[in-house]
Amino acid sequence: MAITAAMCTSFKSQVLTATHNFAATGGNSFKLALYAEGAGGKSSTTATLGATTTVFTTTGEVASSGTYVTGGLALTNIDPTTGGTTGFTDFADKSFTTATITAMGAMIYNDTNGDKAVCVLDFGSNKTSTSGTFTITFPAAAASTAIIRIA
Amino acid sequence: MFNVNSSASVGNIDVLTSDNGGHSIEEVAEMAANRILYVAEDAPPPIRDQARAFKNTLKQTLVYYMLQAVEQDRATMCAKLRNSGYSDLANNLRSL
Numbered sequence: 001m002a003i004t005a006a007m008c009t010s011f012k013s014q015v016l017t018a019t020h021n022f023a024a025t026g027g028n029s030f031k032l033a034l035y036a037e038g039a040g041g042k043s044s045t046t047a048t049l050g051a052t053t054t055v056f057t058t059t060g061e062v063a064s065s066g067t068y069v070t071g072g073l074a075l076t077n078i079d080p081t082t083g084g085t086t087g088f089t090d091f092a093d094k095s096f097t098t099a100t101i102t103a104m105g106a107m108i109y110n111d112t113n114g115d116k117a118v119c120v121l122d123f124g125s126n127k128t129s130t131s132g133t134f135t136i137t138f139p140a141a142a143a144s145t146a147i148i149r150i151a
Numbered sequence: 152m153f154n155v156n157s158s159a160s161v162g163n164i165d166v167l168t169s170d171n172g173g174h175s176i177e178e179v180a181e182m183a184a185n186r187i188l189y190v191a192e193d194a195p196p197p198i199r200d201q202a203r204a205f206k207n208t209l210k211q212t213l214v215y216y217m218l219q220a221v222e223q224d225r226a227t228m229c230a231k232l233r234n235s236g237y238s239d240l241a242n243n244l245r246s247l
Binding site for chain 2: 005006007012093095101106119121123128129130131133137139140141142144146149151
């Protein structure tokens with residue numbers, strides 16, 4: 001599969017150099033971009049995303065439609081916190097309305113800091129909205145489920 | 152020798168889509184309830200069952216007030232359209 005869910009390896013090292021700030025206030029701006037495999041992509045180019053992804057790419061990104069624009073839309077940061085011995089952070093759910101979109105996965109990247117990739121999300125199969133709403137719902141903000149966790 | 156073991160991982164997301172319109176109030180209420188209350192699968196059964204029951208009640212309450220919000224917003228839209236001379240459009244919107 002060309003899109004594989006992963007926390008980007010480059011992100012792991014960048015955490016150690018304070019490259020990313022997920023704070024709700026004063027933090028970096030993180031964007032979520034949607035990708036398709038095959039003909040659903042902007043130029044029928046299959047996106048290849050996974051642990052080795054280091055930076056945002058337009059290759060295989062879905063076309064603008066409705067409120068979705070190429071490059072992705074900014075996420076709303078929720079302050080990082082801890083649960084037990086795990087640190088984690090979260091984002092508010094994101095919806096793209098009046099959109100005709102077919103996407104297989106997504107990338108979260110740091111729009112403030114050189115478009116550096118954070119993680120790749122795999123939807124498992126193509127998800128499609130036709131003149132409708134395409135919503136990404138993030139997992140519960142808990143130590144065992146949150147979208148980004150460091151244990 | 153000093154070792155620190157750590158691991159980083161990414162959570163599982165859900166995708167919800169709709170065609171020719173937005174999500175239903177029930178779907179949005181479900182999303183809201185999931186954000187407000189997370190019930191761990193491995194929680195002790197009595198606590199897990201009680202939490203799930205509360206979550207269901209919470210969802211029903213969210214549905215009710217979201218319906219109220221939609222109706223109130225539609226009423227406001229109708230009033231603005233009517234005040235702007237678009238009575239027919241206001242009536243059509245009201246009848247949806």
